[in-house]
Amino acid sequence: MRPVAALLVILSSSLATAAQPHRATLTVDARDAPRRILHAQLSMPVAPGPLTLRYPKWIPGEHGPTGPIVDVAGIVVRANGKVVAWRRDDVDLYALRLDVPAGATSIDVAFDYLAPAERDSYSSGGSTTAELLALEWNLVVLYPDNVAQNDFVVTPRLVLPHGWKFGSALEASRTSGDTIEFKPVTLEMLVDSPVIAGAWFKSFALGGEPAHTLDVVADSEQALAIEPAQLDALKRLVVEAGALFGARHYARYHFLLTLSDKVAHFGLEHHQSSDNRTRERFLIAHDERMLSSGLLPHEFVHSWNGKFRRPLGLATGGFDKPMKGDLLWVYEGLTQYLGWVLSMRSGLVTPEWWREDLANVAASMDTRAGRKWRPLVDTAIGAQLLHRSTPEWQSWRRSSDYYPEGLLLWLDVDVAIRQRSGGTKSLDDFVHAFYGGPNHGPEVKPYTLDDVTATLDGIVANDWRAFFAARVDAVEPHAPLGGITGGGWRLVYSDKPNERNKTLDKVDKIENWVYSLGFTMKDDGMVTDVIPGTPAHKAGLGPAMRILGVDGRKLGKDAIGDALKLGRGSIELLVTNSDFYKILKIEYRGGAKNPHLERDASKGDLLQAIGRPAQTSISPTR
Numbered sequence: 001m002r003p004v005a006a007l008l009v010i011l012s013s014s015l016a017t018a019a020q021p022h023r024a025t026l027t028v029d030a031r032d033a034p035r036r037i038l039h040a041q042l043s044m045p046v047a048p049g050p051l052t053l054r055y056p057k058w059i060p061g062e063h064g065p066t067g068p069i070v071d072v073a074g075i076v077v078r079a080n081g082k083v084v085a086w087r088r089d090d091v092d093l094y095a096l097r098l099d100v101p102a103g104a105t106s107i108d109v110a111f112d113y114l115a116p117a118e119r120d121s122y123s124s125g126g127s128t129t130a131e132l133l134a135l136e137w138n139l140v141v142l143y144p145d146n147v148a149q150n151d152f153v154v155t156p157r158l159v160l161p162h163g164w165k166f167g168s169a170l171e172a173s174r175t176s177g178d179t180i181e182f183k184p185v186t187l188e189m190l191v192d193s194p195v196i197a198g199a200w201f202k203s204f205a206l207g208g209e210p211a212h213t214l215d216v217v218a219d220s221e222q223a224l225a226i227e228p229a230q231l232d233a234l235k236r237l238v239v240e241a242g243a244l245f246g247a248r249h250y251a252r253y254h255f256l257l258t259l260s261d262k263v264a265h266f267g268l269e270h271h272q273s274s275d276n277r278t279r280e281r282f283l284i285a286h287d288e289r290m291l292s293s294g295l296l297p298h299e300f301v302h303s304w305n306g307k308f309r310r311p312l313g314l315a316t317g318g319f320d321k322p323m324k325g326d327l328l329w330v331y332e333g334l335t336q337y338l339g340w341v342l343s344m345r346s347g348l349v350t351p352e353w354w355r356e357d358l359a360n361v362a363a364s365m366d367t368r369a370g371r372k373w374r375p376l377v378d379t380a381i382g383a384q385l386l387h388r389s390t391p392e393w394q395s396w397r398r399s400s401d402y403y404p405e406g407l408l409l410w411l412d413v414d415v416a417i418r419q420r421s422g423g424t425k426s427l428d429d430f431v432h433a434f435y436g437g438p439n440h441g442p443e444v445k446p447y448t449l450d451d452v453t454a455t456l457d458g459i460v461a462n463d464w465r466a467f468f469a470a471r472v473d474a475v476e477p478h479a480p481l482g483g484i485t486g487g488g489w490r491l492v493y494s495d496k497p498n499e500r501n502k503t504l505d506k507v508d509k510i511e512n513w514v515y516s517l518g519f520t521m522k523d524d525g526m527v528t529d530v531i532p533g534t535p536a537h538k539a540g541l542g543p544a545m546r547i548l549g550v551d552g553r554k555l556g557k558d559a560i561g562d563a564l565k566l567g568r569g570s571i572e573l574l575v576t577n578s579d580f581y582k583i584l585k586i587e588y589r590g591g592a593k594n595p596h597l598e599r600d601a602s603k604g605d606l607l608q609a610i611g612r613p614a615q616t617s618i619s620p621t622r
Helices: 187-191 228-245 286-291 295-301 333-345 351-366 376-381 404-420 427-435 449-459 464-473 482-486 499-508 535-539 559-566 606-611
Strands: 022-029 037-045 049-054 072-079 082-084 086-088 095-100 106-114 132-135 152-159 165-168 172-176 179-182 195-198 200-207 212-218 253-259 266-269 273-278 309-311 443-447 489-494 510-512 519-522 527-530 546-550 570-577 580-587 594-599
Touching (some): 072 095, 082 095, 132 253, 165 212, 195 200, 228 427, 286 499, 295 333, 333 404, 333 606, 351 404, 351 594, 404 427, 404 482, 449 464
Parallel strands (some): 212 253, 253 273
Antiparallel strands (some): 152 179, 200 212, 489 594, 510 519, 519 527, 546 570, 570 580
């Protein structure tokens, strides 16, 4: 297959980019956001006759048909002031059919979006609290069928609760009281430009040219108190990303950060901004900050890898067109790796945390029981299913492993390039070649695997197709740890806690015994997952069982750890399974096991070289 060289789509907020554009005005009244209702009003010119309106289904960055049309209510269509009947297609449930009456030149469509209270489910999950709103526009827009996303130009308006402030990569044309009117943009750019708003809001300039801004909204004023050292690290992130990629494909960039324990926690990429949602105390509590330290770097990298360069199967050009996720190990996996690298280069994490994080990823992927039947590529192809999977039996099912295993895979690539070139080349050279070029603003340049391997070959000759086939397409019982071993380190286990897991266990109130007994549980004894083939699995323990006692005594905070230290050869558990009690005996000789990286002095320390800040004269204005 020949490499894809042509640009598929060029996004622009300029009306001149859309040939004979279809125009509309979208007003979203968010004054009811505190009680989880958004009121939308869409007005557009039309011609008499049959008309189909669509609700966005396949959402960019979510890699699946996740548009929450089930939460759309109160749809009323009017033409010339009269109600027009509509009917949902009985096969394509995201399509609404209607007939525009004779003499009508426009229609008005009113509907409500009922924001859920659940925290999960990405942008279709929790997005509002009493104090804030994180708005992805795909939740509140309809568009005419058979009109290209770049030919449908929308003038967005947003009405906020009194006194709320907002942040967005969208440009405001005028503000009147609590109403903001933004400059007209294409439908694709609208969906690509979320807004955060709230009673407690603050913006921080991060420098750079184009300008970079951190916009933060939180459930409390104290949550906005960012430390100067954190702000400096984010400014360095801007500089280090510029040095890594050698180009910026946006006119401005906004890190949109929502801090709340009541909204969905995730990151969603956009060309000129990122929608980042995490714990309320992220900026002011060390543990919460460290656990989410990779969030902003990851989503920032997506502006280049995922938005500018995008796998051909994910660059569909329409919200009604199914996506193919077979290259998500590049889209998300490489982004996970580069975000991990930038977190170190910018100083968002310490070298010790950085290595402990890598050790945890390596151990987690190496002990995935599902490796025995499911190759990495199948976790990418099945992404739209796995995103909705439960934590029970996750190790056997596998999850969205193209994220963490992608980190290991691309570390392997980076180390291989450094070794094969004698240290004169690295993955940074590939990144420059693949994601660089002039800044035309937001645009999409699709790629195939042939494009990836051809560019890698241009950096260092190798059979990269075979390299990836062995690690991505084949069933492989062990994780790709070549980047760790080749990088001068080895994965080891000891009873010393892994710092990252220790922090996660403390914050999320869980206990991790995966590498010894073979299970995880909440601090109340509820078992969340069991690894097939481990002592716990052989003893009959399963997810959703609750451990009540250990060795004849009520479950306490250190009960299992104390039992492991005694090393008696077996641990007796009193458990409940549904309404039934049972005693299980786990046969195990050994103590607690936690993953770490240990230095291999016989090899050069390539991890240190990879994490070193760029030695470049580039300034924040690059």
